[in-house]
Amino acid sequence: MNVISLRAFNDNYIWLIGNGHKAAVVDPGDAAPVLAALAERELELVAILITHHHQDHTGGVSQLLAAYPDAQVFAPAGERMPAPAAIAVQEGxxxxxxxLALDLTVLEVPGHTLGHIAYYGNDLLFCGDTLFSGGCGRLFEGTPEQMHHSLSRLAALPDHTRVYCAHEYTQSNLAFCHAVEPDNSRLLTYMKEVAKCRQQDVPTLPSSIEREKAINVFLRVAQPDVRAAAEMFALRELNEEHAVFAALRRWKDDF
Incomplete structure (x- = not known):
């Protein structure tokens, strides 16, 4: 089984999971790159996995179903369905x-949207716009408490879990992490690796849970240096982890 990144729009990644014969895709906002990849690799699409309702994650579903009408669509039960026959999934x-020898469990991870879900299994995490490398999604619908809880759930997954985020935001996210935590040596090393990838136009993903816990300030709100930086930004003492997260998210929104 291989997981391949397909680029869409300015910075989206559609993830194609294939085994040489069959394939599934995650968050196909645009059908064109998916159809091209399936034809090039002679793969039959059997499933479409949706993490949340935003158009850049669902826009290609109807065209894919027109080409592969037997493909199953899985989508969050708490959000509008991207197709009439979509299978609604929820926590558990x-x-x-x-x-594809694929067995995934659904995790509810609200914050970016209220019904956002992630798919986890086979040491793979497809997390949509909840977790990015070095960052997290904007709070369009949820609260800081919800997003902090969602990120904490993902951070508790095994360290070796491969993290397939839906956007190439890594380099800009790491610039923010460096502003918050400038003395993080692991972060400095990773920034150099990412800069080289981007110079070569190579994806920086997938990441891993172990890496994100070491460099992503949104997963490091319990660290004294991260809390101190958030308090300097907020100009007040922050006594709870979700308050530290909220201050960091506001900071990042205008960074």
Whole structure:
């Protein structure tokens, strides 16, 4: 089983999961790169996995179903369905794709949107716009408390879990992390690696849970240096982790 990044729009990634015969895609905002990749690799699309309702994650569903009408669509139960026959999934639901030997569990991770979900299994995490490398999604619908809880759940997954985020935001996210935590040696090393990738136009993803816990300030709100930086920005004492997160998110929004 291979996971391949397909670029869409300015910075989206659509993830194609294939085994040489069958394939699934995650968050196909645009059908064109998916159809091209399926044709090039002679793959049959059997499933479409949706993490949330935003158009840049769902816009290609109807065109893909027109080409592959037997493909199953899985989408969050708490959000509007991207297709009439979509299968609504929620916390604890299992997405079993025997054609790909794939067994994924649904995690509810509200914050970016209220019904946002992630798919986890086979040491893979497809997290949509909840977690980015070095960052997290904007709070369009949820609260800081919700997003902090969601990120904490993802951070508790095994360290070796590969993290497939939906956008190439890594370099700008790391610039913010450096502003918050300038003495993080692991972060400084990673920034150099990412700069080289971007110079070569190579994706910086997937990341890993272990890496994100070491460099992503939104997962490091309990660290004294991160809390101190957030307090300097907020101009007040922050006694709870979700308050530290909220200050960091406001800071990042205008960074």
């Amino acid at each position: 639901s299992r997405v079993l794709l025997p054609e």
